[in-house]
Amino acid sequence: DDVTVISRGLLNTSKLDPTLWNFDYICGAGGNEFYHKFRRFDRSLDANGYEVHTEMDKLYSMRFADFAQYCDLRRSYVDQRKSDQAAVEPQFTFVDHKNVEHTLGVWTSALYMIDLDIKRLEPSVFSNFMESFELPAVLPGGSNCMMNTVTPSARPFMGPNLYITPPASFTHFHQDGHGTVDSGHLCIHGYNEIVMLRRLTERHKKHALWILSGKPSDPSKAYADFFDGLYSEPHGDDLGEKPKWASTEMINECKKMGYCPSVCILKPGELIHINKGRLHAFRKLSSAKLPDWDCHAEQRKQLIEEEALDGKEQMCISIAWDWMNRGVTPAGISREVCSVLEATILNKRNGVTSLAIPEMSLFQMARRVPARPAEYEHNSSFLRKLPNNKLQHSLYAPSKELLCQGILPGLRFVVDQHLITMNVGAVDSNERFKRLSIAEIPDTQCNPAESALDPYGDSDFDCKICRVELSNVYYHCDGCEKLLSKDFNICHECYTEKRFAIYHQMHPTNPKKHATLNHTGNNKFDRQKKCPCKNGPACGFCSFCLGCSCRCHTWFTVNTRLFPLKEEEKLFDKVKNLAEGSTQTDDEKTILEERVGMAQNRLQYAKTKVLR
Numbered sequence: 082d083d084v085t086v087i088s089r090g091l092l093n094t095s096k097l098d099p100t101l102w103n104f105d106y107i108c109g110a111g112g113n114e115f116y117h118k119f120r121r122f123d124r125s126l127d128a129n130g131y132e133v134h135t136e137m138d139k140l141y142s143m144r145f146a147d148f149a150q151y152c153d154l155r156r157s158y159v160d161q162r163k164s165d166q167a168a169v170e171p172q173f174t175f176v177d178h179k180n181v182e183h184t185l186g187v188w189t190s191a192l193y194m195i196d197l198d199i200k201r202l203e204p205s206v207f208s209n210f211m212e213s214f215e216l217p218a219v220l221p222g223g224s225n226c227m228m229n230t231v232t233p234s235a236r237p238f239m240g241p242n243l244y245i246t247p248p249a250s251f252t253h254f255h256q257d258g259h260g261t262v263d264s265g266h267l268c269i270h271g272y273n274e275i276v277m278l279r280r281l282t283e284r285h286k287k288h289a290l291w292i293l294s295g296k297p298s299d300p301s302k303a304y305a306d307f308f309d310g311l312y313s314e315p316h317g318d319d320l321g322e323k324p325k326w327a328s329t330e331m332i333n334e335c336k337k338m339g340y341c342p343s344v345c346i347l348k349p350g351e352l353i354h355i356n357k358g359r360l361h362a363f364r365k366l367s368s369a370k371l372p373d374w375d376c377h378a379e380q381r382k383q384l385i386e387e388e389a390l391d392g393k394e395q396m397c398i399s400i401a402w403d404w405m406n407r408g409v410t411p412a413g414i415s416r417e418v419c420s421v422l423e424a425t426i427l428n429k430r431n432g433v434t435s436l437a438i439p440e441m442s443l444f445q446m447a448r449r450v451p452a453r454p455a456e457y458e459h460n461s462s463f464l465r466k467l468p469n470n471k472l473q474h475s476l477y478a479p480s481k482e483l484l485c486q487g488i489l490p491g492l493r494f495v496v497d498q499h500l501i502t503m504n505v506g507a508v509d510s511n512e513r514f515k516r517l518s519i520a521e522i523p524d525t526q527c528n529p530a531e532s533a534l535d536p537y538g539d540s541d542f543d544c545k546i547c548r549v550e551l552s553n554v555y556y557h558c559d560g561c562e563k564l565l566s567k568d569f570n571i572c573h574e575c576y577t578e579k580r581f582a583i584y585h586q587m588h589p590t591n592p593k594k595h596a597t598l599n600h601t602g603n604n605k606f607d608r609q610k611k612c613p614c615k616n617g618p619a620c621g622f623c624s625f626c627l628g629c630s631c632r633c634h635t636w637f638t639v640n641t642r643l644f645p646l647k648e649e650e651k652l653f654d655k656v657k658n659l660a661e662g663s664t665q666t667d668d669e670k671t672i673l674e675e676r677v678g679m680a681q682n683r684l685q686y687a688k689t690k691v692l693r
Contacts, residue, residue, distance in 0.1 A: 083279035085343035086354045088216075092267065094350075096213040101206050102269070104152065104396070107243070110203065111145025115178045119143060122191040122250045132369045134191065134249045136323060141192070142177040148194060151175070152396070155187040155247060159394045162188075193246035199400075203243065210241065210400065219265055219354070220404060224478065227405035227417070227442040230449040232537045237436055240402030248367030248394055253323045254293055255315035256286075258436030260358040260424035262403040267352045271397030272366035272384065274377045276327050279341035280358045280420070283427055286311055289340050289360060293331050294324040310360055312431040326364060328374040344376050346384055357406065357437075358420055365397040405437050407487075409479055414487020418443065419680045422491050426684065429549050440495050440552030441542075444643060446488055447656050450481045485660040490680030495552070496653045502554045502573035503646045505639060511623065513604075514579060516636035518559070523641040534568070536642045541568040545585065546575040553642050553649060560633030561587060563622055564597050569634075576637060596620060596631035606630040 100106060119141040122134045143151075151173050161168045174184045185192075199207040211217070218225040221239040228236050239262065248271065257264040266273070278289055290310050327342075335342045346366065347353055355361055364377075368390045371378040385391050405421065408414035418439065425435040479487070508517045524536035534541075542551045549572050556576040558569035567587050575581060585600040586592050594601055595616065606612075608630040609619055616628025623632040644652070 083341040085277055085345065087345065087347065088352045088354075089350055091215050091352050092269075092350060093213045093215055096209070098209050101209050104149065104245070107203060107206065107245075108145040108149035108152075113144050113146055115142050115144055116148070116194065116197065116202075117142040117178065118195050118197070119148070120193040120195060120250065121185070122193060124189050124191070124249065129372065131372050132249065132367070134251065136251070141183065142179075143175045143192075147175040148192065151187060151192060152247070156394075158187055163392055191247045191250050193244070193250040195242075195244055197243040197245070198238070199241060199243050206243070207241070214267075219406070221402055223404065225407055225409075227407045227421075227446065228438065229407075230445040231438065231442055234535070234538045235438070235441060235542075237438060237539060239404060239436070241400050242402065244397075244399045244401060246365055246397050248365045248397060249369070250397075251326070251364040252315045252362060254290060254310035254360045254362045255313075256311060256358055256360055257355060257403055258357070259312060259428045259433050261405075261421050261428070261435045261437035261439070263357045263406040264355045264401060264403045265352055266347065266355065266363070267400045268347045268349050269398040269400060270349055271395040271399075272349075273347040273397065273399065274364040274366050274381065275343070275345050275347055275353065275361060276332070276376065277343045277353075277355065277359055277361035278335065279339075280356055281340060281360070283311070285338075285340065286360055288338070289335060292334050292338075293327050295331075312428070312433045327362070327376045329376045329378075330374065332376045344380070346377070346380055354406075357417070358424060366395070368393055403436060405439070405442060411479075411483050411486035414479070414484060415490050415680060418488055418491035419684060422494065422684055425550065429547055432547075434543070434548040435550065438539075438550055438552070439491070440550050443488055443492050443495060444552060444649075444652070446484070447492055447652050450484050451655055451659055453481055482659050482662065485656045489656055489660045491684075492653055492656055494680060494684045496649055499554050499646060499649060503639070511632070513632045514582070514635045516559070518636075518638040520557075520638055520640045523644050525643055541570050542642065543570075544572040544575055545569050546571050546580045546583075551642065553644070554646070555640055555642065556581075556637040557640050558600060558602075558634055559622075559636040559638055560596060560602075560631065561600055562638075564620070564627075564631075564633060565599075569600050570640075571637075581637075582635065594628075596627040596634060600634050601631060602634040604630050604632070604634070 117140060121137040121139075121141060123137055125133050125135065127133050154171050154173055158168065158171055170186045170188045172184055173187050174182060176182050197203070199210065214220070217223050220226070220241070222228045222231070222233060222236060254276075278286075281289060327344075332342050332344060345353075366381060366384070368385055371381055375381075406417055408417040421437050421439040425437065425439060428435045505517065505519075507519045508515055510516045524532075524534055527534065527536075529535070542555070543549060544551060544555075551570055551572060555570045555572065558571075558581065561567045561569035565587055569581075569585070569587065571581055581600075582602045583600075584594055584603055587600050588598045591598050593599070596604075604625075606614075606626070606629045608614070608626045609624055610617075612619075612626035612629060614626060614629045617626045619625060620627050620631045620633060623636075625631050643649075
């Protein structure tokens with residue numbers, strides 16, 4: 082957690098197609114199509130003559146062809162400035178998707194194209210990347226990723242994405258996926274200046290951000306008011322003025338606190354692994370001189386001399402993705418699982434959506450891993466009639482017994498929470514908020530030819546209110562099902578606290594408050610026939626006025642997505658038996674029991690803080 086790993090040679094350049102990894106191709110293939118994620122960074126000079134870049138609010142939309150024209154104009158102007166510092170800066174004008182015209186200086190403003198989904202928008206580039214990248218195990222769904230046993234349609238999108246920008250744009254301190262995912266950042270062209278801290282508790286993250294924000298004078302107020310690198314989007318709007326880049330003094334103070342800051346420059350062909358929950362910041366390296374206080378001042382100066390970059394501008398191009406590192410040893414696996422579970426609990430408390438799906442990943446690992454034979458037996462395989470090639474095992478693949486030891490603590494916590502959730506009984510009532518049904522079978526037992534719901538998909542399996550993951554047990558609104566044919570699914574806590582007693586628009590265009598159009602859990606009248614609101618008629622299910630009194634949206638059914646709770650408990654017992662059966666000594670058994678207990682305490686403490 083306190084070591085930063087940078088790898089070289091993972092991109093096999095002999096397999097890369099230079100006709101695809103080409104700015105003209107990427108923007109030319111997009112042509113007049115609009116892309117909607119450009120950030121703008123404006124250049125100015127401070128009182129001492131040093132360059133300062135400020136991120137402007139708002140994402141810009143522009144055509145790929147316009148972005149190519151902007152980059153060409155900027156490149157030409159940079160070349161012209163080498164011989165004529167007084168050259169007049171060209172102005173660039175483009176029209177966005179709403180036909181609004183924007184004008185900016187090509188040197189004053191750096192446009193940063195972020196999050197370009199190459200799998201969807203540049204499929205040839207994506208295919209060539211997959212052929213050329215030599216460590217697919219660390220990609221989303223790779224063999225070292227927790228989502229490896231989760232069907233691809235149930236995985237959230239995690240890249241890889243392409244990033245293109247002139248130098249000096251930056252991403253201030255943040256944690257990817259709000260602390261729930263690892264990420265990989267592969268530098269293709271240009272250079273990235275990086276600061277990254279070790280994995281910390283939430284309290285220490287806030288303290289580190291306070292230090293890196295310049296230590297505002299009132300710490301108690303500062304924790305609420307300074308730049309939020311934990312629960313905001315790194316390129317979100319309305320974040321206020323972002324702090325200056327970290328100074329050497331700030332880095333030294335972080336070192337004294339044991340936050341283990343890594344200060345480095347990522348070069349072309351290098352990949353950095355950013356562990357889940359680690360605060361980090363990126364800045365695209367320019368050849369401009371930095372003030373002495375800047376933590377990268379000496380490193381930049383040395384690199385510019387070594388690479389002869391003085392006065393030159395390198396376009397910065399990177400590929401980045403998120404994934405869920407599983408770990409290798411039982412202790413490592415347990416730490417990774419518990420870290421992401423704790424982060425999802427904290428995200429719920431802070432009202433943000435987690436990117437990762439730790440519970441679904443845990444269940445699928447628990448189902449699939451124990452099912453694999455311990456030894457490869459060719460005679461029992463479907464492949465017995467094919468040539469008998471020896472199975473190649475990954476050097477870093479844990480045995481199923483060790484993997485079960487690793488996931489056991491996190492799985493224990495998740496199953497316990499579901500036991501609490503299912504400790505309810507059916508209630509047959511016509512009163513508002515009172516009716517509760519229990520589904521007879523899990524979603525996986527429904528015939529897909531007769532049911533539109535895909536339990537192995539990713540749609541509607543997060544709480545409609547708090548956005549928490551719904552891995553197995555969830556509450557399904559009867560009104561939205563019967564009257565709208567839509568899914569309004571929520572978690573146990575949002576149900577018990579009646580947070581569903583709200584209006585929530587379900588219709589794509591019509592916001593009218595009517596039980597046949599939208600979720601109306603906040604109706605307060607008890608009117609039936611001949612209602613004075615004249616917005617009826619009466620509901621065919623509850624008999625109350627659809628316009629102002631329908632009770633159906635306060636009635637719910639408890640569903641299970643993957644398996645009944647008894648099967649969930651059996652699954653846990655199977656993992657537990659495998660984990661305990663692989664311990665050879667009393668000391669090993671004690672260590673396993675302590676690990677489970679510590680994880681339970683840690684996660685339950687985080688859960689208790691949320692409930693408060």
